[in-house]
Amino acid sequence: MRRPRIPVGSPFQLLLLACSFALAAYAGVRLLAGDWLGVALWFVGAALLHDLVLLPLYAALDRAVVRGFGARREWVSYVRVPAALSGLLLLVWFPLISGMVERRYRSGTGLPADVFLARWLLITAVLFGGSALLLAVRLLRVRRAAKRRPSAVH
Amino acid sequence: MRDDPRLPSSPGFWRSPLRGPRFTSVLGLVLLVGITVLFVTGLVSYAAYNPDLSPVNDKTPDKGILGFYLFAWPTNPHWLYRLNQGVHVTLGITLIPVLLAKLWSVIPRLFALPPARSLAHALERISLLLLVGGALFEFVTGVLNVQLDYVFPGSFYPLHFYGAWVFFAAFVAHALLKMPTALRNLRHLREERNDLVTPRPAAPTVSRRGALWFVGGGSLLLFATTVGQNFDGLLRRTALLAPHGGGDPGSGPNGFQINKTAAYAGIDTAETGEEAWRLVVTGPAGTVRLSRDQLAGFVLHSSALPIACVEGWSTSDQWWRGVRLRDLAALVGYDADDPPDVFVESLQRRGAFRSAALRANQVADPRSLLALYVNGEELSPDHGYPARIIVPAAPGVLNTKWVARMTFGDL
Numbered sequence: 001m002r003r004p005r006i007p008v009g010s011p012f013q014l015l016l017l018a019c020s021f022a023l024a025a026y027a028g029v030r031l032l033a034g035d036w037l038g039v040a041l042w043f044v045g046a047a048l049l050h051d052l053v054l055l056p057l058y059a060a061l062d063r064a065v066v067r068g069f070g071a072r073r074e075w076v077s078y079v080r081v082p083a084a085l086s087g088l089l090l091l092v093w094f095p096l097i098s099g100m101v102e103r104r105y106r107s108g109t110g111l112p113a114d115v116f117l118a119r120w121l122l123i124t125a126v127l128f129g130g131s132a133l134l135l136a137v138r139l140l141r142v143r144r145a146a147k148r149r150p151s152a153v154h
Numbered sequence: 155m156r157d158d159p160r161l162p163s164s165p166g167f168w169r170s171p172l173r174g175p176r177f178t179s180v181l182g183l184v185l186l187v188g189i190t191v192l193f194v195t196g197l198v199s200y201a202a203y204n205p206d207l208s209p210v211n212d213k214t215p216d217k218g219i220l221g222f223y224l225f226a227w228p229t230n231p232h233w234l235y236r237l238n239q240g241v242h243v244t245l246g247i248t249l250i251p252v253l254l255a256k257l258w259s260v261i262p263r264l265f266a267l268p269p270a271r272s273l274a275h276a277l278e279r280i281s282l283l284l285l286v287g288g289a290l291f292e293f294v295t296g297v298l299n300v301q302l303d304y305v306f307p308g309s310f311y312p313l314h315f316y317g318a319w320v321f322f323a324a325f326v327a328h329a330l331l332k333m334p335t336a337l338r339n340l341r342h343l344r345e346e347r348n349d350l351v352t353p354r355p356a357a358p359t360v361s362r363r364g365a366l367w368f369v370g371g372g373s374l375l376l377f378a379t380t381v382g383q384n385f386d387g388l389l390r391r392t393a394l395l396a397p398h399g400g401g402d403p404g405s406g407p408n409g410f411q412i413n414k415t416a417a418y419a420g421i422d423t424a425e426t427g428e429e430a431w432r433l434v435v436t437g438p439a440g441t442v443r444l445s446r447d448q449l450a451g452f453v454l455h456s457s458a459l460p461i462a463c464v465e466g467w468s469t470s471d472q473w474w475r476g477v478r479l480r481d482l483a484a485l486v487g488y489d490a491d492d493p494p495d496v497f498v499e500s501l502q503r504r505g506a507f508r509s510a511a512l513r514a515n516q517v518a519d520p521r522s523l524l525a526l527y528v529n530g531e532e533l534s535p536d537h538g539y540p541a542r543i544i545v546p547a548a549p550g551v552l553n554t555k556w557v558a559r560m561t562f563g564d565l
Binding site: 006007008010013014016017019020021023024026027028030033034035038039041042043046047051055059066073076077080081084085088089091092093095096100101105107108109115116 | 214216217218219220247250251254257258261264271272273274275277278280281283284286287288290291294297298301302303306307308309312313316317319320323324326327330331357359360364368371372375376379394395397398400401403404411412413414415417418536
């Protein structure tokens with residue numbers, strides 16, 4: 001009788017991964033040549049921060065919005081879409097919008113640095129305003145359609 | 155315990171009916187194409203610095219075989235670097251929603267039990283840390299760098315370059331392992347059921363098609379508010395949140411975009427005045443010291459060339475006027491038709507490219523100038539007064555401003 005062994009899996013997959021690890025290690029020792037702890041923290045931290053903080057956070061917010069709408073689930077997207085788009089812009093351009101690079105940006109580029117927060121807020125207003133307009137049009141259509149077919153409802 | 159739906163290791167914990175192999179496959183194939191373009195344009199951008207010409211051009215001197223592909227950077231077409239870097243940065247920003255959606259679509263697998271079904275599977279999961287960590291590391295360092303937010307642990311160049319290779323090693327393995335499945339998922343009309351499909355779907359609030367439109371809409375919004383920073387005039391105004399969007403720093407001939415101002419680079423006006431400033435040109439025939447008036451007395455030539463920055467913004471062609479680099483080489487003992495490389499030093503106190511090397515083919519190009527004028531006026535201090543280099547298709551930082559010294563000779 002042979003003892004149960006750990007399955008090895010596909011040999012093709014093993015070879016491919018070994019090759020990948022070798023190349024990653026070749027570049028990795030160079031990546032870590034300076035502040036190795038800082039770089040390793042950023043590398044692993046980016047994955048952990050995304051998987052364990054950012055994703056649960058936006059998923060929980062989305063779930064709260066869906067729950068808040070209760071029975072009118074079909075309206076969720078009118079809040080979800082503009083909120084997510086605005087949040088996406090904030091996530092990508094946070095250093096400029098928050099003003100944390102204001103001094104370096106202004107003295108380096110000669111451009112005004114205090115415009116980004118206002119622009120982001122205006123884009124956010126347009127996104128939510130546009131969404132509200134679409135919702136209003138939809139509600140109006142539903143109401144008109146209901147008026148036109150009063151006999152259909154008994 | 156595995157099937158307790160309160161735990162993320164249970165398939166029933168994840169309830170979105172959107173998740174499934176098809177959704178993941180569509181996003182995966184978009185990233186396969188997009189990230190390949192990002193990697194190639196990134197490598198091309200490194201080659202554009204001519205890092206093997208001189209140590210001052212190379213911020214990753216211990217690259218080893220990772221520089222295997224390097225080549226002498228051409229000067230044609232003159233918008234080559236502008237296009238390459240515009241694509242690299244704009245596409246990278248555009249792909250962010252796709253990357254986030256892709257990671258969302260496979261999140262249940264992060265918690266799946268058992269952690270490994272075989273040795274190959276265990277190694278694949280370790281490889282996924284390099285894949286996800288590497289992707290986020292590359293996107294985050296890139297996005298921070300274009301906003302001048304230098305909070306990352308080290309210089310941007312080595313972090314983004316070596317990080318890209320670590321990421322790409324994992325990316326290629328992942329693509330080869332998953333692409334057959336992804337293509338199969340898209341070809342078949344009916345979806346295979348796999349572990350990504352929730353056994354306890356919540357009531358849908360949006361269709362899969364709607365969710366893909368949503369991701370695409372996010373990409374479109376980022377693209378629309380970024381791409382304009384590669385054009386002048388009204389188009390630049392559309393890039394509302396991009397670092398070099400919105401508008402120009404000034405008006406008139408010198409009003410176009412500035413990478414680093416004279417004040418930021420530590421330029422002292424006492425050093426650039428007519429009395430104080432001399433251009434020192436050195437070659438085998440000796441050293442020549444030239445005032446700006448003397449330079450203006452040379453035969454001047456014009457060329458229309460853009461400024462294109464590694465940060466993914468650029469200007470349209472500006473009309474530069476000045477002395478040809480090859481004429482300066484002839485002044486110190488070289489044949490103007492066969493000039494050597496040149497080492498250029500600036501007056502600037504700060505900046506990673508205070509000095510830069512240009513290759514012989516760049517010096518020989520008749521459009522390569524030591525510019526004194528732009529768009530019909532004297533250079534402004536912020537654009538490099540008294541004199542600056544302008545070379546077709548070269549990255550912005552190699553177009554040295556406030557030039558003090560030029561040493562011709564093979565490097």
